[in-house]
Amino acid sequence: AQKVTQAQTEISVVEKEDVTLDCVYETRDTTYYLFWYKQPPSGELVFLIRRNSFDEQNEISGRYSWNFQKSTSSFNFTITASQVVDSAVYFCALSERSGSGTYKYIFGTGTRLKVLA
């Protein structure tokens, strides 16, 4: 079973539209971390945000905002007034303790966002 599910494979929006990228996770840990990364066309992976499991406060950073809801095991990412530069693949990730006591960092399959001018 997928631990981190990004059901939206690809989304296309027109510039200035708002867009929400969904992320649903599965874990039995009570302490875990959630992340979003951006992979622009140039290919590098850029860290955007992390959330720990005890902090359900939503966060806003400029045009980006994140909605963490433990009740639905979701950590969604919204871009307001999208721009062409937002075009990228976005990955959601989960860090949790594995059965052997170490930590595993698990990525979703990514959502490709295309923002059209």
Next chain:
Amino acid sequence: EAQVTQNPRYLITVTGKKLTVTCSQNMNHEYMSWYRQDPGLGLRQIYYSMNVEVTDKGDVPEGYKVSRKEKRNFPLILESPSPNQTSLYFCASSLSPQGERGYTFGSGTRLTVV
């Protein structure tokens, strides 16, 4: 500048010819990891290392080896590459195993095995 350096960026090789992809970080991070990225599959962990001389398998370790003799370096070794190892590879490091401050990724190595 704090960074993870991977080399080479691009590599084309033939089946069976041993190769090494190097990874080095200058942040004194304890935790390092290798991922491969394939279309539709996201990033899958190959191996990780909690510290010097401590390594363990990730989800797709078959056909790969790693070593961690120094804290800063974590090379990925393909002893006998095969075409199904054609992929985009990323090295990453973090301050702690939980990665709670996020990973720092290298620029990626695009490997083609013919």
